[in-house]
Each structure stands twice: as structure tokens, then as C-alpha cells.
Amino acid sequence: MKEEKKLNLPQSLLLLVLIIFSVAVCIRLKTGGPMIGLFASWIFIYLVCKIVRIPYDNVVAGAYDAIRMVVPTLCLLMAIGVMIGTWLQSGTIATIIAWGLKMINPAWLLPLTLLFCSVLSVVTGTSYGSVGSAGVAMMAIGNAMGINPGMVAGAVICGAMFGDKLSPLSDTTNLAPAVAGAKLGDHIRAMFWTTIPTYIITLIIFTVLGIQQTSGGYTAGDISNYITELNGEFHLGAVTLVPAILIIVLLLCKVNAISALGISSFAAGAVSFFVQHATLQSIIQTAYSGYTTAIEEGVLQSILNRGGMGSMLQYVAIISFAVGMGGMLEKLGVLEHILNAVVKRINSDGSMILVTLIVGYITSLISCSQPMSHVLTGRLMAPVFKERKVAPEILSRCLEDSGTMAGPMIPWHGYGVYMAGTLGVAWAAFFPYLFLLYLTPIFSIIYGFTGISIKHVSGAEVAE
Numbered sequence: 001m002k003e004e005k006k007l008n009l010p011q012s013l014l015l016l017v018l019i020i021f022s023v024a025v026c027i028r029l030k031t032g033g034p035m036i037g038l039f040a041s042w043i044f045i046y047l048v049c050k051i052v053r054i055p056y057d058n059v060v061a062g063a064y065d066a067i068r069m070v071v072p073t074l075c076l077l078m079a080i081g082v083m084i085g086t087w088l089q090s091g092t093i094a095t096i097i098a099w100g101l102k103m104i105n106p107a108w109l110l111p112l113t114l115l116f117c118s119v120l121s122v123v124t125g126t127s128y129g130s131v132g133s134a135g136v137a138m139m140a141i142g143n144a145m146g147i148n149p150g151m152v153a154g155a156v157i158c159g160a161m162f163g164d165k166l167s168p169l170s171d172t173t174n175l176a177p178a179v180a181g182a183k184l185g186d187h188i189r190a191m192f193w194t195t196i197p198t199y200i201i202t203l204i205i206f207t208v209l210g211i212q213q214t215s216g217g218y219t220a221g222d223i224s225n226y227i228t229e230l231n232g233e234f235h236l237g238a239v240t241l242v243p244a245i246l247i248i249v250l251l252l253c254k255v256n257a258i259s260a261l262g263i264s265s266f267a268a269g270a271v272s273f274f275v276q277h278a279t280l281q282s283i284i285q286t287a288y289s290g291y292t293t294a295i296e297e298g299v300l301q302s303i304l305n306r307g308g309m310g311s312m313l314q315y316v317a318i319i320s321f322a323v324g325m326g327g328m329l330e331k332l333g334v335l336e337h338i339l340n341a342v343v344k345r346i347n348s349d350g351s352m353i354l355v356t357l358i359v360g361y362i363t364s365l366i367s368c369s370q371p372m373s374h375v376l377t378g379r380l381m382a383p384v385f386k387e388r389k390v391a392p393e394i395l396s397r398c399l400e401d402s403g404t405m406a407g408p409m410i411p412w413h414g415y416g417v418y419m420a421g422t423l424g425v426a427w428a429a430f431f432p433y434l435f436l437l438y439l440t441p442i443f444s445i446i447y448g449f450t451g452i453s454i455k456h457v458s459g460a461e462v463a464e
Helices: 009-028 035-052 056-090 092-103 106-124 127-145 149-166 171-180 184-212 220-233 238-252 257-274 280-289 298-304 309-331 334-343 349-367 370-387 392-409 414-423 427-433 435-450 459-463
Strands: none
Touching: 009 035, 009 309, 009 334, 035 056, 035 309, 056 092, 056 127, 056 238, 056 257, 056 280, 056 309, 056 370, 056 414, 092 127, 092 220, 092 238, 092 298, 106 127, 106 149, 106 184, 106 238, 127 149, 127 238, 127 257, 127 298, 127 414, 149 171, 149 184, 149 392, 149 414, 149 427, 149 435, 171 184, 171 370, 171 392, 184 392, 184 435, 220 298, 238 257, 257 280, 280 309, 309 334, 309 349, 309 370, 309 414, 334 349, 334 370, 349 370, 349 392, 349 435, 370 392, 392 414, 392 435, 414 427
């Protein structure tokens, strides 16, 4: 078969500069985020293909193949929007806020949020489900308490990613060792070295931040006022918590996340109809357009005026264009040139670990997809690890320390977009508080250069 023509290194770098510039300009001018810049990247790629005479149909096929991988995420985003809207109309969020204000000390909200989301993500194996259920609830309570929403979102994301990384039920926890040729049990044990110490440090940091965090005027009078306002608009009670309890039970029973969100949304619609006396038309309208409250209190308005499938469509567009761009860049050989240039710098186990993490971040930045990052990085680095006789679980750990953890740190990555859209917090607001995500690769690098936890295998084991 005839080998497909690809870009050379100078052409690859020029195309990357154009793409980065267009995205940066859109973000800097505050014109709706990176969406238009990512859309422009498709035009740049088309023009480059025509100039260097590469068949564009073959290249754009790479975009569609990549997008197919994230279709479940796109559907999940829209399902989250529907669920949030129906939860708001049914009084589920209002009840969670009222009960949370009465029961939780604001000083302990951040560490409790981290622990709650961690436990749920470990037992369910899904960071998406953890953020969409426990995360949404804790954000509502934190906003009512006047706590920095970026901090609360940071605690939610760190907890969710902890489970995404360590749970044997997580897709990334199974994909990384499969790509690296490691056993699942060995992979999880290897990750304890980088994840557990960083998690303890993260918990301490959020505990200190929670104690130091001022409540922004949050007083006993505010509690009474908020609860009075919520009781005036909703019929609060245990029955309104049914949708929230239902989704947690479904996730624990390993029900598909989209199905769990849909069932919870239907339950919330039923509560809206029978308890809040909403009409069928308004329930359907809220599911698409989101909920609008009649409460005039500014803090409660910011919490309650959101949701709906329509609110997630911009995030669906960002992910589609970003992931499609990554697929085309891989087809054009752009990633291959950059990654090969980085791999040439390896001269020790420590530099090999460092390069693997860098490659993981580069593939995440360009592909905007965790699975693609794991596959590309693992495929490139596996021969290097074999040559240096380093155990495959160290490679799989590096794939998780970078490729899995990088997602929420990149504003146009599928994970970053999902977190911002679901939690209702701008990426720039929660980025400084992703302590677990920063610290994990640092520990991985330290271990690489010191030899701590770096397991070597014999020649026979490498061959096997």
C-alpha cells in the first residue's frame, strides 16, 4: 500500500503556531472561549493540505474517527445539563442547599467535598458521575455559603480524579496497563506511590484553606434568609432528594452513566409535577433551557438560574472541534515529529520518566482525549522502557500521572470542558486549586531520578 504523505517538521511547527495563536486570541479577547479558534484550526489544516497537496479527505477522516471516541462524553454532557435543570425545578438542589447550610460547618466544606467525591469516584469508577452528582450538590452548598467557587470546584475535581485514576472500575485505570503491557493489580499498586502521598497533601491543603476561608458575609441571618426564600419557592422535604439518592444508587450498581442521569432526570421531572406542581410543558422546557427562579436574592439566583441541555451545547462544540483537530494532526504526522524530538533526550531512568510525562501532556494538549493520549504515549514509549528494562507498570503509572491527570488542566480538553460546564465554574477559577493534579507528576519525576519505586525486570521478563 502507498504510504500516506505527511507534513515535515517545519510545516508541523508552523501549523501548530497558527492553531495556538488563533485559540489564544479568542481566549484573550473573551469571545466565547476557544471555540472559534478551534473551529479556525480546521480551516488552517484544510489550507495546509491544499498547499502541500495532501488529500484532505483522508485527513478529515482522522477527525471523525477521533470524534467517535468522545461521542459518549458529548451525550453525557447534554444529559448532565438536563439533570441539573430538572434537579433545580424539582427542589432537589434547594433541599440540598437548605440541609447543607444547617448541617455543614463552612470551615470543613472543602475537605468534606474532597473526601465525598473521592469515595464516590472510587466505588463507581467514574469521575464524570462523581462530578455530576456529588460535585453539583457540593457546589450548590459552597456557593450558598459564600465560599470561593474555584476552591470548591478544585476539591470536587481532585476527589473525582483520584477515583478515576485508582478505581479498578475506571476505564483509564484499565486502558493504561493494557497499552503498557502491565497487569491491572501491579498498575494500581505502582500508582499508590505517586497518588497516596499527593492525596494526603491535597487533603491537608484544602483543610487549611477551608479554615482560613472567610465566608463572605455568610452569617446565621443569611442562613435563615436563604432557607426562607427557598421554602417560599419550593416544597422542600425528603421526597425531593429522591433524584439525588437514585443516581448515586444507580452509579453504585454500575448502571451506565448516561442512563443513570436520564433516570434521575425523569424522577426529578416526576417530583416537579407531583410535588412542585409544575406543568408538563414547563418541565420539558426546563430540561432543555434550564431553570429560572423568581427569587430576587442574588446569591440564590446565581445558583438556581442554570441547567438545561441547551446550556451544554457550546461545550459539545468545543470538544468536537478540539478532538477532531487532534485526530487530523495525528494523521498529518505533527505529533510524531514533536514526540520523536522529545524522545531523543533520554539518557537515564529519570529523564525517561520526565520525557514520558512531557509526551503525555503534549498528546493531551493536542488530542484533547485521555484514551488517545494513553495510546499514543504508550505506543511511543513502550520500546524505550523495554530497552532500559523498566517494569511496564511504571510506564502505565506515567500514562496516568500525565494523560489522565492532564485533562482538567487543559481548557479545551474534554475533561476540562466537562468540569467547567457541569460545575458552572470558569476553568481559570478552578485551575489554581487542582493540587492533586500538579503534585502527582512531581512525585513521579522525583521517583524517576532517585530510583524510588522504579522496578526493573530481567531480560527474560522483558522478552515475555
